[in-house]
Amino acid sequence: MTADGFDPDWPAPLWRKDLTTVYDFAATTLDGKDQPLKAFEGKVLLIVNTASACGFTPQYAQLEALQRAYGPRGFAVLGFPCNQFGGQEPGTANEIAEFCATKYDVTFPMFGKIDVNGDHALPLFDYLKSERPGVLGSKAIKWNFTKFLVDRSGKVVARHGSTTAPQALAVEIEKLL
Template identity: 65%
Template sequence: MNVYDFTVTTADGKEQPLDAYQGKVMLIVNTASKCGFTPQYTGLQELQKKFSEKGFTVLGFPCNQFGHQEPGTNEEIQEFCKMTYDVTFPVFGKIDVNGSEAHPLYKYLKQAVPGILNSEAIKWNFTKFLVDQKGKVVQRYAPQTTPDSIADDIEKLIGSNA
């Protein structure tokens, strides 16, 4: 099993199999528009610009489970990301990342790379999962880990396929 076995829903309600990203390095992030970490959208977009032509993409998954910091509709979230941060990477439909309603992708990510003390739970917005070109989850980053500090890890994965 790997990330390519999952299908997610786009912001406009269409099913999107993740095998569409096969061969790419991915950074999968649960996002929110009204969080102290929301300015990380800038860094995520910079990673997208820097590495997209080398086979990399950020995948954003809005989530309203942490302090109700993503209250908007999918349409409002898309507009916020585009207008405020000029986001060009895919931001999918709003999902749950914890609990019984957690999206199957997130259940898989949390099991593949547990957090501190082997806790599977996502602790807050902007938890990040780095996935290699074969769909294997290789690293989990805490919300406070800035996107620019992940650039070397992305570069190494991209380089390992060059």
């Protein structure tokens, strides 16, 4: 896999210039495996940039509660650790996995540490930001625990900032299931 999240050996559509859904992207899991997001096709997704040492870190508990409540109905939280905001995700992949498992009993998929802004941003996050800009049209993600809600067809339908509690999204999730 290249630094931008794509594997040159994968078949199209991963190399298309007209990427149209989140399923056209890929990422690396915390345990180092390449994961095409096509594996989540047909599910409602909540894609979140996470951090282990942030004031919003307790949101992991609510994210896990959503996963347990709605997972059986075709929903998944996808967590993407990011160290771009105050260095609040300094851990290695193993440390992040251990933290999530022991502190919050996280069962939803966690991916390798990424950038969400700048030249080295994971292409998935460039796509998410372009589909749902933030306040005043800004595409930049402002902090940890920004949440993107994706419908079953892979289209980004909502963006919520760090201060939005995951449980507050339950009604939106219900409508998409």
